[in-house]
Amino acid sequence: MSSSTRKLEVVSPVPADIDIANSVEPLHISEIAKDLNINPLHYDLYGKYKAKVLLSAFDELQGQEDGYYVVVGGITPTPLGEGKSTTTVGLCQALGAYLDKKVVTCLRQPSQGPTFGIKGGAAGGGYSQVIPMDEFNLHLTGDIHAITASNNLLAAAIDTRIFHETSQSDKALFNRLCPPNKEGKRSFSDIMFRRLTKLGISKTSPEELTPEEIKKFARLDIDPASITWRRVMDVNDRFLRKITIGQGPEEKGMTRETGFDISVASEIMAVLALTTSLGDMRERLGKMVIGNSKAGDPITADDLGVGGALTVLMKDAINPTLMQTLEGTPVLVHAGPFANIAHGNSSIVADKIALKLVGPGGFVVTEAGFGSDIGTEKFMNIKCRYSGLTPQCAIVVATVRALKMHGGGPDVVAGRPLDRAYVSENVSLVEAGCVNLAKHISNTKAYGVNVIVAVNMFATDTEAELNAVRKFSMDAGAFDAVVCSHHAHSGKGAVDLGIAVEKACQNITQPLRFLYPLDIGIKDKIEAIAKSYGASGVEYSDQAEKQIEMYTQQGFSNLPICMSKTQYSFSHDASKKGAPSGFVLPIRDVRGSIGAGFIYPLVGTMSTMPGLPTRPCFYEIDIDTETGKVRGLS
């Protein structure tokens, strides 16, 4: 029996999330680490309730067998969310505190944007949460801040390099890039050899370069119109979506239209989520393409001389953060790309460490963003492709509320009271919505994993409605379908789910199958994914055609695809609920995250920078300056 787990006394009705979170005294994180047999040499404390687990912990466990690997996806959600994080945490509390299994929950770090804008936080809910909730929702251990800092250092380097190249001759440029030292001798810094090698120049001293080689080396000749790298900020700041920069007098008219994305949409976040080691991260960061030269050659962070500095800024962020659930089971929090505009999964590094820590018979449960068409598709085809890991079981979280919406129920709008249809029994409306559930089950089963439907019960759901969902799930080929009440009853409410998951993991019958191979064209891969959505075809804008041709010509067509699509429908049209089919998927643009390792088509118009509503939830957030306790996060 693990020493750190405990069973919670629950009350009804369920109190506010922050009151539950504040009612439980977290264990000192060293106790959680001890329970996982992590040697103190292999983690750094960040206060009393957080610790960064160092990659050296993984090196020491190389020989150890992995535990079971479970991914939690969902049906197409309402804007209120269907409790996927809560189910992920509740399941782990059940496995750890009630079924006495070694378990680690691997979750994404929430962006501060939604925390202060519309969401108030994302640490699970009710009696299934990660604690301390404020530390989880605020700065955690600084990973997103490190991403913001490194992303924006690269952005500043791009515009400043164009400025210096515009105002200096080849000779002056080269003279400043390789200045003579006190003894008058010039030398290349280490990182410069990466560009020299790329240019096929094997000379080792600046003095040896011909004027022609000097020009090629010193002049990146970046085409401003080709720059895809944007600045980022972890704040919902809609007024930075589209801006003009360089209007200061000293920038001499070198203005440029660009914009900011939310930090979690940065390619550096995707690199952090997909990297497998410090060395791998160094290479990926250096390879990130920010745009092209006027001759059409891809320009990388290493070309700008900043790949090393980016890695130094990210060197602590590569270590996942250890926290705990309300019932004392361990959590690794690492990376937090949004699932609609990015690949929506926590890090490979955290999963790999966790699988060794739990060992054979143990469980690692990780959450993939939004519906299975979004998070689970990217978990399988991008994350598992890069990690080489194979899940045994995939969970599809469903709610009566979302199924009613898919069945034709009235609009669900965040911030507005729910329509009566959602809080009074209507079995036929639920059944009508199950077409959405069926497609998520079949899409997920196609990967070769056992699929379990977890019906996340709300207080207003009736037995008839819940049973209808269970029955439908089994008929649709689910390995099992379980009603869970972990929000109201903590881990105890997910014990059946835990038992079903263990059975599913023990009865895996097929190898993992990707939706598409890598060695086919970019269009073929996009069309394979579109087909899985139910599309009858794909339509490319001129811009998209141009980008696909460019990436193909630049040799990047072998990368996986990360669709940037609305989470509110299988299609590109958020209003199309249920299981739409026969639609043509419009690809508006195609961009490349070459360092992270995927091409991402933009389906319809996807915003990469959310806004603040009229009454942002920061109106509720404050602090008791006597006790230091935070109020208003939820």
Added chain:
Amino acid sequence: MSSSTRKLEVVSPVPADIDIANSVEPLHISEIAKDLNINPLHYDLYGKYKAKVLLSAFDELQGQEDGYYVVVGGITPTPLGEGKSTTTVGLCQALGAYLDKKVVTCLRQPSQGPTFGIKGGAAGGGYSQVIPMDEFNLHLTGDIHAITASNNLLAAAIDTRIFHETSQSDKALFNRLCPPNKEGKRSFSDIMFRRLTKLGISKTSPEELTPEEIKKFARLDIDPASITWRRVMDVNDRFLRKITIGQGPEEKGMTRETGFDISVASEIMAVLALTTSLGDMRERLGKMVIGNSKAGDPITADDLGVGGALTVLMKDAINPTLMQTLEGTPVLVHAGPFANIAHGNSSIVADKIALKLVGPGGFVVTEAGFGSDIGTEKFMNIKCRYSGLTPQCAIVVATVRALKMHGGGPDVVAGRPLDRAYVSENVSLVEAGCVNLAKHISNTKAYGVNVIVAVNMFATDTEAELNAVRKFSMDAGAFDAVVCSHHAHSGKGAVDLGIAVEKACQNITQPLRFLYPLDIGIKDKIEAIAKSYGASGVEYSDQAEKQIEMYTQQGFSNLPICMSKTQYSFSHDASKKGAPSGFVLPIRDVRGSIGAGFIYPLVGTMSTMPGLPTRPCFYEIDIDTETGKVRGLS
């Protein structure tokens, strides 16, 4: 004898900073804390070599007597810097490791802007450094990231509020600010009462408000042209100095010219440096004025409903970070406002905690930015005014190199080899430059403290030159003048300085005198400071006149003044070396940091966002991905 201090074996010539820093194995920070008798309950570890000291440590030591309080300023520097941080650290290594005194060094956190742009780092130098140098120069414990996040949340709140007010009627606005709950009942959130009280509305429920009161409460009616709040980033990004925002289609033409400052120039950094408790910080953040309503009333962070959320984002940042020097003496790193564009001193909170920890006979040594006309003036007239603390001794750091420059030596340009004049004996050039030193001595003595000149010796200085400086200093009224070699010889090279400082602290004869009282007009205060520079008068632009009148009319004329002026001359003209006089000081603009508590006149054109040179030092910065060791920071 303290258990954590040690005497370093030095080699000659002095190796590179990072090689020295990497050659010493830092002590686990818990040993440094133990040596200072800090109870583990009162600090949070952030890895093995950093810890945040909680304010609760101060509460426990209230009854304890303070130690001696020493500020380190300097003469007007060259662009290369004159080793003020190195002298501050070297003095403390001498006091702690050689003279067996209880000592804490209080330093500013360096901005990542210069670290990756021109400076490579700021942890002292040679054998007098803070270690681990990379942790000091990178993210430390996230304080500047917290400032960036909170500053930009407030910025997003401003523009988004203007947008929502423009597109909504009073009624719709009010309906969203105070929406009915499930039972149809409306309520004010706690923070809303701050605006209601300011408006003189004492009603407690939204339903009671008259239409007129609803309009006054819900409509901030911000005048876009009056907004002084700018977004910030801790990156040298010159292309964000002046930008146009709001050009996205969804922002419906609500564009606005604004720009980014470097994060350390944010008012929130000044609040962090000047605050005295969590409660005080909550009030200061809420009081920050971001601009005016169209009727001319100041609009605050609390008016926007975000003061509480800002404090939550800053709640960990209020705790200073404990680190160590090469010779094992403790360092508190907290806050890092630049001295030219802000008030250039580390935090009051760190000094207060440190003075209790060292106790009677112990020493707290803190560094004030740039020359005494900049950092020391603001230390005395702003920092000591708010802290109520009184220094006994002030150090003026001088170098032969800078004095030669003031004596008429050739220009000193960062990145270019020094002119021969600076590396060959020239006593008369040194003596000619001592007029600058004399003015810094007299300006500093005017505060009532004993002044010690610390001559920071460079390898190329000759005995005759050093003696000339010593002799001049004594003639100019210094309490003492000591030649130090802590860069080359660690603390051992500053033992004489330590002895002199102790004597100065034990022989204080006068109370602290401020340069100006608070209860006189803004212009009178500006003119008092200008006079101390040697100016014969002050000239105000129309904009400056308008702002002074506005702040006076709004009741803010009682605040101290923080001059935003070049550090390279007593005057506003960086080329005017030595001790210029008879010049007229041009005040271009006047702004207010009402939350931090000062008015800041802009002298000449001061950039609040540095740029990157053609060859930024990030070209040198990288990481050994096998060992994790950082290269290239200096």
